[in-house]
Amino acid sequence: MTLNRSPVAEGLSVMIVLFDLNGTxxxxxxxxxxxxxxxxxxxxxxxxxxxxxxxALTDVYRPFAExxxxxxxxxxxxxxxxxxxxxxxxxxxxxxxxxxxxxxALRRLADAGLRLAxxxxxxxxxxxxxxEQAGLAEHFETIRLLGRRLPGGLRALGRERLRLVSELxxxxxxxxxxxxxxxxxxxxxxxxxAHASASPGASGGAPFAFWQAAYHRFGxxxxxxxxxxxxxxxxxxxxxxxGRVRCDAPVARIDAAGGRARAAVLEDGERLDAxxxxxxxxxxxxxxxxxxxxxxxxxxxxxxxxxxxxxxxALVHVAVEGLPPYAGARPGxxxxxxxxxxxxxxxxxxxxxxDARRLPAAPAAAYAFTTSALDDTLAPPGHHAVYxxxxxAPFAIDEGWGSAGPRLAEDLIDQVEVRAPGFRDTIRxxxxxxxxxxxxxxxxxxxxxxxxxxxxxxxxxxxxxAALASHRTPIEGLYVSGAGTAPVGGISGSPGRAAxxxxxxxxxxxxxxx
Numbered sequence: 072m073t074l075n076r077s078p079v080a081e082g083l084s085v086m087i088v089l090f091d092l093n094g095t096x097x098x099x100x101x102x103x104x105x106x107x108x109x110x111x112x113x114x115x116x117x118x119x120x121x122x123x124x125x126x127a128l129t130d131v132y133r134p135f136a137e138x139x140x141x142x143x144x145x146x147x148x149x150x151x152x153x154x155x156x157x158x159x160x161x162x163x164x165x166x167x168x169x170x171x172x173x174x175x176a177l178r179r180l181a182d183a184g185l186r187l188a189x190x191x192x193x194x195x196x197x198x199x200x201x202x203e204q205a206g207l208a209e210h211f212e213t214i215r216l217l218g219r220r221l222p223g224g225l226r227a228l229g230r231e232r233l234r235l236v237s238e239l240x241x242x243x244x245x246x247x248x249x250x251x252x253x254x255x256x257x258x259x260x261x262x263x264x265a266h267a268s269a270s271p272g273a274s275g276g277a278p279f280a281f282w283q284a285a286y287h288r289f290g291x292x293x294x295x296x297x298x299x300x301x302x303x304x305x306x307x308x309x310x311x312x313x314g315r316v317r318c319d320a321p322v323a324r325i326d327a328a329g330g331r332a333r334a335a336v337l338e339d340g341e342r343l344d345a346x347x348x349x350x351x352x353x354x355x356x357x358x359x360x361x362x363x364x365x366x367x368x369x370x371x372x373x374x375x376x377x378x379x380x381x382x383x384x385a386l387v388h389v390a391v392e393g394l395p396p397y398a399g400a401r402p403g404x405x406x407x408x409x410x411x412x413x414x415x416x417x418x419x420x421x422x423x424x425x426d427a428r429r430l431p432a433a434p435a436a437a438y439a440f441t442t443s444a445l446d447d448t449l450a451p452p453g454h455h456a457v458y459x460x461x462x463x464a465p466f467a468i469d470e471g472w473g474s475a476g477p478r479l480a481e482d483l484i485d486q487v488e489v490r491a492p493g494f495r496d497t498i499r500x501x502x503x504x505x506x507x508x509x510x511x512x513x514x515x516x517x518x519x520x521x522x523x524x525x526x527x528x529x530x531x532x533x534x535x536x537a538a539l540a541s542h543r544t545p546i547e548g549l550y551v552s553g554a555g556t557a558p559v560g561g562i563s564g565s566p567g568r569a570a571x572x573x574x575x576x577x578x579x580x581x582x583x584x585x
Contacts, residue, residue: 088180090211092191092198093135094120097167097205102143105160111146115160118142134197139164149572151580169205177210187211240527243280244271244415254414261418262410262438265462267525267560268382270422271415275527296448301562324363325350325549332549347578349570351553352514353522354535362546370545373536377529379519382425383506385464387480389457390450390500394441395491405444411437411486421463428465430475433482436463454499459483464506466518472505479503521560522553531558542570543577550574 090096099112106115119138143160147153180187187210191198202208238246243264247257261271264279294301306316320341325348326334332348350357355374358366366374394405411434412418421431440458443449450456461479468475480503487494506518516522523529532540540557542550552570554560 087186087188090187090189092189092201093167096169096173096189096207097201098170099164099167101163101167102139102160105163106143106147106150106152106156115139115142115146115164118145135191136161136165136197149576151576165201166204167201169207173205174207174210177207181210239277240275241277242272242274243269243276243278244419246277246280247271247415257415258412258418259410261415262412262436262462263408265412265418265422265436266408266438268380268384268462268519268521269525270382270426270463271419272422273526279525293442293445295446297442297446322361325357325361327362327364327546327549330545331547345548347548347550347574349550349552349574351567352555353516354539354551354553354555355522356514356516357551358539358544358546358549362549366545368545370536370538373538377523377535378526379517379522379524380426381428381466381517382422382463383466383509383518384520385461385476385479385506386504387459387483388502388504389459389484389498391455391457391494391497392453392499393497394444394455395439395457395487395494397491405441407440409439409441411439411490418463421461425463425465428467428469430465430468430470430479431461431463434486435461435479435482437461437483437486439487457487459487466506466510468506472507476503476505479505520554522555523560525560534558542566542573 093099094113094116099116100109101112102115103109103112106112116139119135119142140157140161143157143164147157147160177187189198189202189211191201199208202211238249243261247260251257251260260280263282264271264276266282267276267279269276269279294304296303309316321338322335323338324336325332326336326342332345334342334344335348336342350361355377358374359371365371395409397404397409417434418436421436424431438460440460441455442458443455461483464479480501484495484498484501509515509520510518513520523535527533529535534540534557535551535555538545539551542552542556544551550570550573552566554562554566556566557569558565
């Protein structure tokens with residue numbers, strides 16, 4: 072690694088590097104070890120950081136050690152752990168070691184001539200003490216305190232703070248218009264944001280515009296062998312732990328007699344008795360249709376009121392003899408997403424047509440993935456697979472998908488041909504996946520892969536509803552997981568892990584269940 076004062080923008084150079092302290096420079100594993108699992112240290116820190124941020128935004132200040140102790144207490148009690156572990160974990164949190172490699176990395180930064188400083192809301196003296204105990208203090212000349220000063224700093228932003236809040240709560244189209252100079256940059260970023268099935272004018276969609284920045288920071292990960300390889304790996308892991316996966320066994324109902332989940336009953340009449348049931352399907356379907364008797368009361372009313380739009384994805388899979396021959400292409404241009412969105416207004420028109428139950432006029436909003444450029448297991452030698460998608464296709468369509476599907480496929484292929492002349496000549500097969508296909512084959516209500524819109528009222532502690540965001544349900548022994556549950560949709564693994572933790576905590580401490 073070579074470090075120097077490289078220009079990061081015209082007229083600017085890197086002179087100082089600011090570090091977060093807790094969990095970034097220090098290792099949280101000892102906190103988790105006191106609770107019986109090293110990985111719980113990260114969960115404790117995440118909870119404490121969230122609590123500290125809430126305090127800061129509401130003009131409240133507490134030393135970070137108090138947030139840590141509160142988070143440790145919650146985690147310990149959720150898992151039914153002995154109360155004595157709380158004191159042990161809190162004490163360890165006060166003297167965390169450095170993360171492996173931190174000392175060497177900081178030394179290299181300092182040797183490159185960069186000044187190093189720490190930002191922390193632990194308190195200046197506490198921060199110095201933490202750095203000294205971790206053996207990292209020698210690298211830092213400055214410690215800056217966040218906490219009491221943070222709310223004041225937010226107040227000092229005045230209208231700029233309000234502008235920031237307004238942008239984050241607003242649509243991503245507004246952010247792109249105000250922050251980027253032309254459609255040359257706005258269009259591709261909008262294509263990433265549209266991947267959430269959100270139009271440029273959808274309130275609360277602004278965070279989706281930052282996905283591209285995240286991809287640049289962390290990369291776009293791809294399971295070798297395609298998405299099916301991820302499923303296969305999960306199945307192998309489950310079977311290795313003694314679990315069993317059954318396919319082609321649709322569930323007809325969940326026996327919830329007496330307010331407790333007792334069994335899953337298959338369509339062929341087979342009954343699978345169980346101590347607990349976790350669903351990873353659409354929570355509306357699971358709790359309002361399959362549960363027998365169904366969920367009732369205010370929890371059911373709130374769930375019934377959750378929403379999903381009519382705009383979803385339609386896909387065209389194309390088998391070709393070569394990658395799209397983009398004019399002037401450079402190595403790496405087939406990596407990641409290739410945007411065919413030339414301007415934000417055209418994207419808005421596509422979403423408007425879909426919401427009106429019409430196929431968007433050509434050219435519809437579209438983008439492509441050519442993952443076979445990175446993974447040669449996805450196509451035979453000398454061939455490639457091109458994945459074309461329209462993020463603004465209607466689920467319910469007035470003309471029916473029988474005629475609309477072929478027209479959309481021609482539109483998307485035409486868009487590739489315009490950008491990569493000769494593409495059509497390389498095509499050896501085309502398979503259209505309409506929203507109607509996905510709804511029928513994958514049991515996705517409304518063909519929505521995330522079951523519910525990713526709107527501010529259905530994210531985090533509100534997904535799918537405030538009463539169900541904990542992954543527990545009013546039906547004892549029945550838990551909800553999957554893309555329609557907290558914290559967010561997509562394939563993150565977080566909902567499954569959270570639901571499993573709730574189940575394990577309840578099995579260990581059944582009296583804490585209610």
